[in-house]
Amino acid sequence: MSATEAVPTTDERERRPGPGGPAAGGGFAVLAERLALPTAWLAVIVIYSATTPDTFLRWSNVSNILGSQAVLLMLALAALMPSLVGDFDLSLGGIMGLTATVIAKLNIQHGVDIVTAGVAGMLVALVAGALNGLFVVVCDTNALIVTLGMGSVFTGVIFWLTENNTLIGIDPALSQWTFTTGLATIPLEFFYGVGVMLLIWYVTSFTPLGLRALFVGQSREVARLSGIRVARIRIGGFILGGFIAGLAGVLFLGTTGSADPTATAPYLLPAYAAVFLGATSIKPGRFNAIGTGVAVYFLATGVNGLQLLGAKNYVQQLFYGAALVAAVVLSRQLRRR
Amino acid sequence: MGSLTKRVRSTRRLTLCAITASVVVLSSACTTTASDSSGAADSSDRGFLSAEDFATLQDNVKKATARPSFVAPGPPFDASAAKGKKVFVIPTASQLRQCDQIAKDVVALSQKVGMTGTYFQNSGGPAGWIPGMQQAVSQHYDAIVLVCGIDPNLMTPQVKAATQAGIAVIDSGLGDTSDGAKSDPLVTAQTNIPNAQSIRRAMDVAILDHRKEPFTAFLITSNEVPSSVVMEKAIRDEFARYCPKCVLKSTNVAVPDWGTKIQPAVSSALVSDPDIKVVVPIYDGMSAPTAAAIRASGRTDLKMYGCYGGTPEYILQMPKGYPMATNIGPSHLWRAYAVVDQMLRVLTGAGAVPADKAQDPERLFTMDNYQEVTSVPNDGFGAEFPAAYEKLWGLS
Known part of the structure; x- marks a missing residue:
């Protein structure tokens, strides 16, 4: 199964020639579909502002929502990379954890300065992504199975390096560069995430590379017949996914100041939830960076409001799951119109 | 002129006396406060507390912040009877640093008394523990030590299979000492802790x-x-x-x-x-x-x-x-000694220590004593207890 099979395929209206783009061609319904998620986000904000007026719109809470989800945003963007070209990578949580572990191990236990340790960690992330690309694309095997296996391998390496223990005491400079320093009290890591999101959005929307990736994601055969080097694009997706997952590991390490060998794996499912939810918006039927970012913060806002209202944790789980299912079903129905 | 000078001198003396008196009064007030704080604090210092x-x-x-001293959990016994026996040690989750270290210490201490110890790495939960239990039963171990409060009820068939096979199952940290002396009937013995x-x-x-x-x-x-x-x-x-x-x-x-x-x-x-x-x-x-x-x-x-x-x-x-x-x-080493002590008592027939008896102490660290974690041996718990335990077991 490829990633494109799991979500609606390209909206026909997107491909219509002529000025004005899809909105001009599809009219109000298309615009409504594009803006459904941002509108839902806005609705959630309005509802929570009304129900918890003293706290929800307070700047400290806005800062909390934006800052506390930066790691998830980065990992969701990592998951977006292979998804864009029609692949899955279930090892991204492992790559994120492996990067954090390598950096922590070098810095805490071997006294390597944080910058050198960070570079080493990111190199490991690149190699991990490249290995995924090698096994899936070059060896022509199922991405789900291979990356699931590689995720287990990375987790095993994490346990081996940490001896199953949490590594504590990372150089505080990393926390300063990512989490404890902020702009308008919003941690810097939020802006790093937004920067990566905008970069992906630009490349996928306005460059030939982005167009080629889109073709590969929609139909590998058509892309191949069009002269696009499909294998190279797909491997690139895995490598970039690994690299951005490594960045998520760096942010995680800066945020918590420690490397817990089991803490990063649970990020994977919410990250993919955001990627799929994002594919129902902005460019419906297509994985896209802005949609992914909006999805991350739609979910975060929903959960935050529930927390402020004193809801139990299981209600948050219900919200996460229901939002994802509703969005995908709704998108599917809209596409069938 | 002379009377004016006298009046000025008199005024100066008065001022000097007034200042001196004020200083004395203020000093005595301060002394009183200091005295109070060394005895019973005044109500403003106590806040809402009586x-x-x-x-x-x-x-x-x-x-709680003081360095604990050793109290023997039970009478001395001869641990050499356990020589040659095998113990299988399962921590509640290997990624929990203290629990993991306690499990490894139990293995090391078992080897010190001539036993064979096996550490079982796992990521926690019944899915992690059950393979270890089955391995211990199939390989005919003499004892299984569950570290950091593994609930035996979450793997009842496996624990029953072990005890029916004659394996002593010792559960460390299963309950709280405040629970009383009641033990879980599934396990052979347990060491509760004062959480x-x-x-x-x-x-x-x-x-x-x-x-x-x-x-x-x-x-x-x-x-x-x-x-x-x-x-x-x-x-x-x-x-x-x-x-x-x-x-x-x-x-x-x-x-x-x-x-x-x-x-x-x-x-x-x-x-x-x-x-x-x-x-x-x-x-x-x-x-x-x-x-x-x-x-x-x-x-x-x-x-x-x-x-x-x-x-x-x-x-x-x-x-x-x-x-x-x-x-x-706790100190991971002290807790390991306490668990091994309980295990050895069971394996040698010396009789298990009751579950409600605190077997190893816990220490409170604040900004006032955190440095003792490194300056005092065994993470701030001192060097007395290892020798005391080994003497209790008849090793020295």
């Missing part, structure tokens, strides 16, 4: 630090871990006793979600209730994401209390800006 409660809490904290008492001492520090006026505390629990439930109850009891007007709010975060859910939950709590003065992650393994949320709030007055675990790596972060005010827990 004089008796204030003294009790101070005494509790003083005793409730420990977390009470950490709360005593929180109450003393914030005694000016009743405050709100925010607890983070993991209710699927039995000791978490015990400790939450103890916290509520301690607040009900010493600060009934304090407000306790809480959130429950499952262990696998610590990395992803604690930080946003604490952040939201701090936003929704700026009156929160104390944050209580029950375990020190929860402290990293909690500290991240506290830092993100920008509030420098907020500290973490509770933090059960006694993990030296966390304690050593306290002077480096880590917002942890207390950490309380």
Whole structure:
């Protein structure tokens, strides 16, 4: 199964020639579909502002929502990379954890300065992504199975390096560069995430590379017949996914100041939830960076409001799951119109 | 002219006397205050605490922060009868640093008395423990040690299979010493630990630090871990006793979600209730994401209390800006000695120590004594207990 099979395929209206783009061609319904998620986000904000007026719109809470989800945003963007070209990578949580572990191990236990340790960690992330690309694309095997296996391998390496223990005491400079320093009290890591999101959005929307990736994601055969080097694009997706997952590991390490060998794996499912939810918006039927970012913060806002209202944790789980299912079903129905 | 000079001199003397008298009065007042603080604190210093409660809490904290001394858990016995036997050691989750180290220490100590020890690495939960239980049964071990409160009821068939095969199952940290002497019938013997008492001492520090006026505390629990439930109850009891007007709010975060859910939950709590003065992650393994949320709030007055675990790596972060005010827990080596002592008593027929008897102490670390984690041997617990145990076992 490829990633494109799991979500609606390209909206026909997107491909219509002529000025004005899809909105001009599809009219109000298309615009409504594009803006459904941002509108839902806005609705959630309005509802929570009304129900918890003293706290929800307070700047400290806005800062909390934006800052506390930066790691998830980065990992969701990592998951977006292979998804864009029609692949899955279930090892991204492992790559994120492996990067954090390598950096922590070098810095805490071997006294390597944080910058050198960070570079080493990111190199490991690149190699991990490249290995995924090698096994899936070059060896022509199922991405789900291979990356699931590689995720287990990375987790095993994490346990081996940490001896199953949490590594504590990372150089505080990393926390300063990512989490404890902020702009308008919003941690810097939020802006790093937004920067990566905008970069992906630009490349996928306005460059030939982005167009080629889109073709590969929609139909590998058509892309191949069009002269696009499909294998190279797909491997690139895995490598970039690994690299951005490594960045998520760096942010995680800066945020918590420690490397817990089991803490990063649970990020994977919410990250993919955001990627799929994002594919129902902005460019419906297509994985896209802005949609992914909006999805991350739609979910975060929903959960935050529930927390402020004193809801139990299981209600948050219900919200996460229901939002994802509703969005995908709704998108599917809209596409069938 | 002469009378004018006299009047001036008289006025100067009067002024001098008045100043001197004022200084004496102020000095005596200061002396009185100092005297009071060395004895019974005045009511402004005690805040909402009564004089008796204030003294009790101070005494509790003083005793809990002091270096513990060894108390023999039972009569001496000959451990050499266990020589040649095999023990299989399963920690509750290998990624929990203290639990993992206790398990490894149990293996090392078993080898010291001539036994064969096997450490079983796992990631926690029945899925992690059951393969270990089956391995121990199939390979005919003599004892299985479950470390850090593994609930035997979560793998009843495997525990029954082990005991029916004649394997002694020793569960370390299964219950709390405050539970009484009742033991779980599934296991051969257990060593309970004073979790409730420990977390009470950490709360005593929180109450003393914030005694000016009743405050709100925010607890983070993991209710699927039995000791978490015990400790939450103890916290509520301690607040009900010493600060009934304090407000306790809480959130429950499952262990696998610590990395992803604690930080946003604490952040939201701090936003929704700026009156929160104390944050209580029950375990020190929860402290990293909690500290991240506290830092993100920008509030420098907020500290973490509770933090059960006694993990030296966390304690050593306290002077480096880590917002942890207390950490309380055992020495992994002492706990391992206590578990091995219980195991050896069972294997040699000396008779198990009752479950309600505290077998190893826990120590409270604050900013006043954190440095003893490194300056005093065995993470601040001293060098006395290893020799004392080995003497008890007839090894020296």
